[in-house]
Amino acid sequence: MKEKISRRNALKAIGLTIGGAVVGGDVFSNNLVNAPGKSVISSSGDLGNAPDPKRIIGAWNEWGTLREVVLGNVEGMIDPGYVDALIWVSEEGKKALRESAGIKTLEAFPAEAKNMIITIDRLEKVLTDHGVVVHRTKPIPQDYKEEINYLKDVQKGSYTIGGADFFRVLGTNVILLNSFHLPFRRSNIWTIRRVLEPLLEGTDNPYFATPPPSPHYTRDDLFLENGDIMVDGHNVYVGMSGNATSPKGVVWLKQLLGNEYRVHVIRLKPDLFHLDWLLSLNRPGLMTYCPEALLDPLPEPLKSWDKIETKLDETAGANNLSINETTIVVPEHLTRIIDAYDRKGMKVITIPAVETIGYGSGPRCLTAVLRRDP
DSSP states (O other): OOOOOOHHHHHHHHTTTTTOOOSOOOOOOSTTTTOOOOOOOOSOSSGGGOOOTTTSOBBOSSSSOEEEEEEOOSTTOBOOOOOGGGTTSOHHHHHHHHHHTTSBHHHHSHHHHHHHHHHHHHHHHHHHHTTOEEEEOOOOOTTOHHHHTTTTTTOOOBOOSOGGGSEEEEBTEEEEOOOOSSGGGGGGHHHHHHHHHHHHTTOOOOEEEOOOOOSSOOTTSOOOOGGGEEEETTEEEEEEOSSSSOHHHHHHHHHHHGGGSEEEEEEBOTTOOOGGGTEEEEETTEEEEOGGGBSSOOOGGGTTSEEEEOOTTSTTTTOOEEEETTEEEEETTOHHHHHHHHHTTOEEEEEOOHHHHHTTOOHHHHEEEEEEOO
16 A cells, blocks of 8 residues: 655645745845835824724734734645646655645545644634634635636645735735735635625725736746735835745835835745744734844844744744734744743743644734734
8 A cells, every 4th residue: 555645744845844945046135125116005104093903904013912813714725736836846745745636635634634623713712712803714615616726727726724825914905915936825815805805895995916926837926925024013024035925026015015114125045935934023022033044134123122033943933923912822832932932921822733834824824914903
């Protein structure tokens, strides 16, 4: 009988559990920072005058009290297939991708899928216990064949657990994200819209969407991924490893935000993926980051912050979710990091998250933020 590769080992092989893998040696310039641009939108200028989050969708930082979020689902998860854009994947990873490509995760890896359901349900309970309104996505309806088959001739699979992947709120600006490197992540965009757009009705939030990349993969297309974005007031930090957000994506975001915001590029080592596995802003003046993952010194606004340092082998060590300035959700197996937050005086709530991290999502990635207090 053919030996089956575990999901965790397969994903390690394709690079998702350590934040991605090398697709090329390109390192992008830091010169994209702070280029002037015409202001086309507003987050109401002074942060003290930001719209009342009880009345309007908005997020101005990574730690304000959470009010409303969207979480994903496991039922719609379909394991991804191998595509030429993954030429750097190990032979073990290619084998695993080909074996389970296009199969529902609940069928291909039932034990791990059930554990992911437990993780997301546990996260939902933690949030609702703290007064957060939680919305959940649903799988694509079975009779929506066009959506189900979207780009499946390019790459099989569907990614439905990472709520934060598909939209981002910056100030009062809502950005629908459909600009992923990997095509299998793009097929969930309508599932998100069916939840998000009714929630925008009756608000005056500007609503934008990133241009969808071509189904024909090229390294220099416009890619902008929420896992690379952090915000602190009018400072926006964007990670670039070369395997997720691209220079064109940063330029697009800068043009959208205009000169009201300062966009700081944080270059990551080219064998990594998203910034939020390696750096997060937990409360005013406290951040978590992995120094060995960065190619340059921290941007000036972050240099004086108190820091909790993680290591590269602490997978998704920074991918933690602040419910407010004093409370944070952390995977239960990251005991050293849990202790570090405790020493900083934060209340730590733990959830099981080994399997969701294996599929690319820690607590922060699982949670799409609609409303935080300023």
